Amino acid sequence: MRRTPHLSALLAVTACTLTACAWGGGQDAKDVRPPAAPRGLTVQAGSATTAHVMWNRATDDTGVTGYDVYRGATRVKRVPGDKHMVDVVGLKPSTTYTFTVRARDAEGNIGPAGTKLTVTTPAAATADRKPPSRPGSPRGTVEGSRAVTLSWGASKDDQGVASYEIYQGTSKIHSVTGSEHRTLVTGLRPGTDYRFTVKALDAADNASPASRSVRLTTAAGRDDGRGTAPTDFRATTRRADGAYYIDLAWTPPDTGGAVAEYQIHLDGKSATSLVFGGTAPRKKATHSFYVGKKPGDTHRVKLRAKLPDGTWGGYSPERTVTTGR
Known part of the structure; x- marks a missing residue:
């Protein structure tokens, strides 16, 4: 049977509708791929x-x-x-x-x-309407082009301080427990002037007056994040039960709180995540992991810490070790 041009066009449109195709090479195809899971919670x-x-x-x-x-x-x-x-x-x-x-x-x-x-959540304070005192004036240190360390004087409260809130201008950007008086703020822009203040909060949601402000200017250009990296990083090898292990030792970055999670890179690739259960070390940390049974294998290793705001800090210096030596 001979088809007319109008019939052919109609059949083509019908076929495209039934197969969900799109004109123009699929430019109008619907996005069905979901986003990735958020990290650093x-x-x-x-x-x-x-x-x-x-x-x-x-x-x-x-x-x-x-x-x-x-x-x-x-x-x-x-x-x-x-x-x-x-x-x-x-x-x-x-x-x-x-x-x-x-x-x-x-x-x-x-x-x-x-x-x-x-x-x-902490226990509620009974009929508490008195806010904490104003936190002591904050001090700050610039940690390269994208981070600063803030510290401040403790507030006083008749029922106890539950947390401290850190503000960048008028925007709340971070929160730490009432026992912490120091924190690392990351995700900043190079060569930018910032103004930070701190407020104390008690268990009844009473907020203190804002502290005095501290102004800090991040370094210009880009850096490798060394201000947020573990320091005194060392790596050695040892043999035990017929296999070789790499022993690591380092000083955690000074974030104002304990660092519970690290990412270990071996030979240029992410090898494993290290999570400390219970109380994470704050002055000296160690870890050991298996690398094989063959002597004479050379490995490069480094690590970085997960910071209080959920971002990754800078890498430690990379160390090179050889099994059997």
């Missing part, structure tokens, strides 16, 4: 009824447009894609909660959940 109890949740930017082939924050299986916050922290309110005192974050793209694809973290 950190959770800090801000008071008896609040928690501060932070995470690193997730990746997506067309761009992340938002994040969903979950408390257990319940979504409690939805934030835009350019925001990577949020305060969750309405919690109960002396209660343990689990948080995780998922990323969304413009097509509504929701990525997998990232790491789950738990936090326990």
Whole structure:
């Protein structure tokens, strides 16, 4: 049967509709690939009824447009894609909660959940309406082009300080426990002037007046992040039970708190993640791992720390070791 040009065009359109093809080489094809899971999640109890949740930017082939924050299986916050922290309110005192974050793209694809973290809110103070005192004037040290270390004087409160909130201008950028008076702030821009202040918060959500401000200017250009890297890094080999191991020793970076997670690179590739359970070492850390049974193998090793805001710090100097020597 001979087909007319109009019939041929109609059949072509019908075929494309049935097979979900797109004109122009698939340029209008729908995005069905979800974003990756957000990494670097950190959770800090801000008071008896609040928690501060932070995470690193997730990746997506067309761009992340938002994040969903979950408390257990319940979504409690939805934030835009350019925001990577949020305060969750309405919690109960002396209660343990689990948080995780998922990323969304413009097509509504929701990525997998990232790491789950738990936090326990402190006990509530009875009829506490008195805020903590103003924190002592902060001091700061520039750690290269993208980080600064801040320290401040302790606040006083009749029921105890639950947390300290760090502000960059008028924006809250970080939170630490009430027992910490020092922290590392990362993710800054090179050659940029910043103004930081600190507020204290008690378990009843009473906030202190802001501290005096400290102005710091990050270094111009780019650096290798050595200001956030482990120091005094050493690597040696040993033989035990017919196999060779690499023994590592280092001083954790000074972040104002304990560093619980490290990433070890071996021969130019990520080899393993090291997570300290219980109390992480703050002055001297050690670790040993298996590398094989053959003598005379040469390896290059270095490591970096996960910082309090969930980002990775700079690498330690790389060390070269040879098994059997």
